[in-house]
Amino acid sequence: MAQQSTLMGFVHRRRRGAELFLLVLALVVGIGAYAAVGLGVQGKVPADMLGYGGWLAALLIGAHIVIRFVAPYADPVLFPVVAALNGLGLAVIHRIDLAKQAEGDAHDFAQQQLTWMTLGVILFALTLLVLRDHRVLQRFTYTSGLAAIVLLLLPLLPGIGATINGARIWIHLGPFSLQPGEIAKVLLVIAFAGYLVLHRDALALAGRRVLFVDLPRGRDLGPILAMWLVSLGILVFQQDLGSSLLFFGLFLIMLYVATERPGWLVVGALMFVGGALLAYAAVPHVRIRFDIWLHPFDYYDSGQSYQPVEAKFGMGWGGLIGRGFGDGDPNRVPYANSDFILSSIGEELGLTAVMAVLMMYGLIVERALRTALICRDGFGKLVATGLASAFAIQVFVVVGGVTGLIPLTGLTTPFLSYGGSSLIANWVIIALLLRISDQARRPMPTISDDTAAFSQDDTQVVRIG
Known part of the structure; x- marks a missing residue:
């Protein structure tokens, strides 16, 4: 009984003080990196140092105060880690801006990224203020799925859709470009979680057994076949290898977690290999990406593999501890502030900084x-698993493409790369994770003394009303 009382009395501590301490360290990373860029490139602290540092601190501490009041039991590590990544990304983008400005390019992408970060934090x-219970999202399972499909189709519409670097994944809304x-991605996680909670019992039923693995029944292959066709459509019509891999991998992981059937992984892996071979044979853009991955130097003179080869040269030049801000030449890579920002970090801050960044992603x-x-609750479990999987797959795809482990894709590095759509969506993802963790870590409601009584034979009787 004493042990039972101890277990029932256990509650998670709020740990908001620990979060604030970690947030201060994150601000030191972000503001310190910004100052180091000015010292390394221009030989002086940036003139807007106080304004930049003050705005960044006010923005993040304000968000911490919101967490303290509306999600007091939320995970204390997630928010500071994300703040450190975002601050480091701003500093590296500012470094590349200075290099391009020296060459006559007057764009200030760091200032635009700070604006997107402000909107993302707001x-x-x-999200934390309005969404007080994540389980409300389960009501919008099919609405979220329909909205996600509409967003994925928008880039294909004439007039607003745009093709950039061979992938048609952008839309133009006036002066802004967005990646729907x-x-x-967020809506699909909600739709997948809601669907799998309702149908996981049927999907978990075993079919034919092959080599010690229970394969799913043929009648249950509809959902994974539909998602495979959607991913293949993204690959063929939008020529976006990264998003295709992300969405199919996300659904496959959530399906496996919901059903606990390894057979789904076997079926999904076979479908993925079949789809990759089909895309290689039928889609020229995909075939070129694979050929560049296998033989990058054969395409260097034509410029088709210029970026990945220069990125590898830069990371090799950076070595273990890097050359320092201002002593590298990351702007040789045309998209050093977006798709290849990790190679910029590797060149000027070294392999040590790259490993630190990967550790922070691992923490998330x-x-x-x-x-x-x-x-x-099952819905919250699947949403958190789906969001974690989205982060893991996206980081693997981006880092693998930059380092040459897998073919290059067009996904952004979360919280580091320049891009408003990605930054805003990822801040909302962190808010959803904090809301779920706050709900999970809250103490269980207790039964007060005036609502319960015990009979003489020690049988507990609960009075209702």
């Missing part, structure tokens, strides 16, 4: 999966 706070797939995934483990 939406982060609004970033928002669709680990804390999200921890939230899924302790969550008390």
Whole structure:
């Protein structure tokens, strides 16, 4: 009984003080990196140092205050890690801006990224303020799925759709360019989670057994076949290898977690290999990406593999500890501030900084999966698992493409790369994870003394009303 009382009396501490301490360290990373860029490139601290540092601190501390009041039991590590990544990304983008300005390019992408970050943090706070219970999202399972499909189709519409670097994943709305797939990613996680909660019992039924693996029944292959066709459509019509891999991998992981059937992984892997071979044979853009990956130097003179080869040269030049801000030449890569920002970090801050960045991404995934483990409802478990999987797959695809582990794709590096759509969507993802973790870590409601009585034979009787 004493042990039972101890277990029932256990509650998670709020740990908001620990979050604030970690947030201060994150601000030191972000503001310190910004100052180091000015010292390394221009030989002096940036003139707007106080204004930049003050705005960044006010923005993040304000978000911390919102968490303290509306999600007091939320995970204390997620928010500071994300703040550190975003601050480092701003500093590296500013470094590349200075290099391009020296060559006559007057764009200030760092200032635009700070504006997008401000909007992202505001939406982060609004999500926490408006969404007090993540389980409400389950009501919008099919609405979220329909909205995600509409967003994925928008780039194909004439007039607003745009093709950039061979991939038709952008839309133009006046002076702004957006990637609807970033928002669709969040909606698909909600739709997948709601669907799998309702149908996981049927999907978990075993069919034919092959080599010690219970394969799913043929009648249950509809959902994974539909998602495979959607991913293949993205690959063929939008020529976006990264998003196709992300969406199909996301659904496959959530399906496996919901059903606990390894047979789904076998079926999904076979479908993925078949789709990749089909895309290689039928889609020239995909075939060129694969050929560049296998033989990058054969395409260097033509310029088709210029970026990945220069990125490898830069990371090799950076070595273990890097050349320091201002002593490298990351702007040799045309998209050094977006798709290849990790190579910019590797060149000027070295392999050590790249490993630190990967560790921070690993922390985000680990804390999200921890939230899924302790969550008390099936929908929240699947949403947290899906969001963690989205981060893990996206980072793997981006880092693998930059380092040459897998063919290059067009996904952005979360919180580091320049891009408003990705940054805003990822801040909303962190808000959803904090809301789920707050719900999971809250103490269980207790039964007060005036609502319960015990009979003489020690049988507990609960009075209702």
